Amino acid sequence: xxxKSINRRKAENIIFKGTVIFLSLLTVIPLILILxxxxxxxxxxxxxxxxxxxxxxxxxxGGGISNAIVGTMILIALTCLxxxxxxxxxxxxxxxxxxxxLSFWVRLWVEVLQGVPSIVMGIIAYVWxxxxxxxxxxxxxxSVALSIMMLPMVIKATEETVKLVPVALKEAxxxxxxxxxxxxxxxxLPVSTSGILTGILIGVSRIAGETAPLxxxxxxxxxxxxxxFKPVNALPLMIYRYATSPYKDWQNIAWxxxxxxxxxxxxxxxxxxxxxxxxxxxF
Amino acid sequence: MESPVLNTIDxxxxxxxxKALDKINIEVPENQVTAIMGPSGCGKTTFIRAxxxxxxxxxxxxxxxxxxxxxKEIHGLDPIGLRRKIGMVFQKPNPFPTxxxxxxxxxxxxxxxxxxxxxxRDQIVEDSLKKAALWNEVKDSxxxxxxxxxxxxxxxxxxxxxxxxxxxxxxxDEPTSALDPKATKRIEELIVExxxxxxxxxxxxxxxxxxxxxxxxAFFYMGELxxxxxxxxxxxxxxxxxxxxxxxxKFS
Numbered sequence: 007x008x009x010k011s012i013n014r015r016k017a018e019n020i021i022f023k024g025t026v027i028f029l030s031l032l033t034v035i036p037l038i039l040i041l042x043x044x045x046x047x048x049x050x051x052x053x054x055x056x057x058x059x060x061x062x063x064x065x066x067x068g069g070g071i072s073n074a075i076v077g078t079m080i081l082i083a084l085t086c087l088x089x090x091x092x093x094x095x096x097x098x099x100x101x102x103x104x105x106x107x108l109s110f111w112v113r114l115w116v117e118v119l120q121g122v123p124s125i126v127m128g129i130i131a132y133v134w135x136x137x138x139x140x141x142x143x144x145x146x147x148x149s150v151a152l153s154i155m156m157l158p159m160v161i162k163a164t165e166e167t168v169k170l171v172p173v174a175l176k177e178a179x180x181x182x183x184x185x186x187x188x189x190x191x192x193x194x195l196p197v198s199t200s201g202i203l204t205g206i207l208i209g210v211s212r213i214a215g216e217t218a219p220l221x222x223x224x225x226x227x228x229x230x231x232x233x234x235f236k237p238v239n240a241l242p243l244m245i246y247r248y249a250t251s252p253y254k255d256w257q258n259i260a261w262x263x264x265x266x267x268x269x270x271x272x273x274x275x276x277x278x279x280x281x282x283x284x285x286x287x288x289f
Numbered sequence: 290m291e292s293p294v295l296n297t298i299d300x301x302x303x304x305x306x307x308k309a310l311d312k313i314n315i316e317v318p319e320n321q322v323t324a325i326m327g328p329s330g331c332g333k334t335t336f337i338r339a340x341x342x343x344x345x346x347x348x349x350x351x352x353x354x355x356x357x358x359x360x361k362e363i364h365g366l367d368p369i370g371l372r373r374k375i376g377m378v379f380q381k382p383n384p385f386p387t388x389x390x391x392x393x394x395x396x397x398x399x400x401x402x403x404x405x406x407x408x409x410r411d412q413i414v415e416d417s418l419k420k421a422a423l424w425n426e427v428k429d430s431x432x433x434x435x436x437x438x439x440x441x442x443x444x445x446x447x448x449x450x451x452x453x454x455x456x457x458x459x460x461x462d463e464p465t466s467a468l469d470p471k472a473t474k475r476i477e478e479l480i481v482e483x484x485x486x487x488x489x490x491x492x493x494x495x496x497x498x499x500x501x502x503x504x505x506x507a508f509f510y511m512g513e514l515x516x517x518x519x520x521x522x523x524x525x526x527x528x529x530x531x532x533x534x535x536x537x538x539k540f541s
Binding site for chain 1: 346368369372373379383385396401436450
């Protein structure tokens with residue numbers, strides 16, 4: 007057998023390492039370019055006024071995105087309210103009943119649900135909620151569409167995290183005569199907080215930028231609205247409408263809103279990774 | 290023999306089709322240490338898990354026969370109440386990682402929804418930790434996480450957690466198998482001290498441990514109870530040939 011010289015092996019090692027590092031950097035470049043480009047286009051429009059004022063009609067100077075920010079926050083809050091409790095319960099069920107026939111089917115449905123295009127969610131919410139309410143577009147209908155999208159993410163995050171909880175911990179609790187539901191709520195879920203929360207935040211950061219499900223549900227609104235049963239504006243909707251408009255002012259606002267939305271999502275992701283690290287429970 | 294706190298009548302257990310325990314008849318004497326020993330896979334852990342009905346967490350397990358606690362059939366009791374009366378300590382120390390030492394000890398009450406006054410709680414925590422010989426080491430750090438303790442201390446914390454509920458029986462499933470010799474010695478001393486308060490059943494694969502701490506020994510082999518009697522007698526002149534072979538190391 008021919009033995010490669012040590013220098014040859016070292017060189018191969020360096021080449022391989024270099025290639026890996028180069029390729030990983032390459033994948034980050036699109037993100038950096040996007041951030042840079044959006045920042046360049048959007049930064050000039052952003053000032054305090056941008057965040058706190060309502061959109062203005064075409065031709066008027068200024069105008070902001072306050073209603074879209076509020077709308078997006080309302081949509082996120084409602085979506086969380088709808089999808090988190092359901093998602094966590096379903097995830098716990100799947101983790102606790104790994105082999106039952108029901109959990110096999112539920113798991114399959116969750117995976118299929120994850121693959122359903124977002125525009126379909128919008129149509130579904132339109133047919134189920136907007137139409138029966140006599141065409142009443144609303145934040146609520148938008149949240150339903152978004153929560154169906156977020157549900158699989160919460161379920162998966164919960165299932166995977168709860169699966170990692172040692173059986174010994176569950177047994178410790180059960181052997182103290184703690185009822186099963188309390189074992190889940192007070193022992194299993196608390197040690198899973200970091201994983202579940204990370205999953206939720208990543209879910210939020212995904213739905214925060216969704217436009218398609220909102221087109222026929224939340225619809226958009228030129229005014230400030232706090233009523234969840236009325237149409238609301240949302241950042242991605244606003245970006246969609248303004249960016250496709252022929253007016254320069256509106257296009258600029260779309261750039262500003264895009265920058266804000268990207269930074270917002272980036273921020274959520276940073277928080278998520280911070281939580282994943284800091285709150286992780288050692289077993 | 291003293292009055293039995295627990296006895297079984299023809300108790301058998303199946304995992305699916307596999308028979309794990311075969312017609313076990315045993316009378317566990319009160320306030321004594323009963324060691325359960327035998328080679329791996331002989332059903333000793335299965336047996337003590339059946340005593341506080343932990344085996345029911347696995348739905349494929351089926352049982353036959355009866356277990357009586359003070360003359361009452363345990364399968365007719367509420368499993369939650371039963372598990373408060375029969376505590377369990379596991380192979381690996383498993384304190385609740387999100388709770389501090391104080392909350393770990395009181396966890397049985399807190400999670401079980403039993404309301405106590407502040408002074409009652411303090412009293413139970415102090416008593417239980419004292420019984421588990423841990424009080425002096427942790428009394429100044431009751432509000433630290435239980436997982437910061439050493440392995441042996443964690444195991445004693447788990448014992449304190451079970452003792453807090455004032456159980457009649459404490460089941461110990463190889464409680465020292467994950468510990469170093471020094472910590473093992475502490476636990477063994479503790480087991481002997483605890484006889485005063487509670488009946489102990491100790492699963493061990495360590496023969497000398499059984500000899501050191503137990504008053505009675507049960508020898509399990511292939512899911513059957515081969516021999517049961519005073520530890521002294523069993524280790525000096527066992528009745529059964531299998532027991533003798535096991536004790537002399539002919540198989541393990």
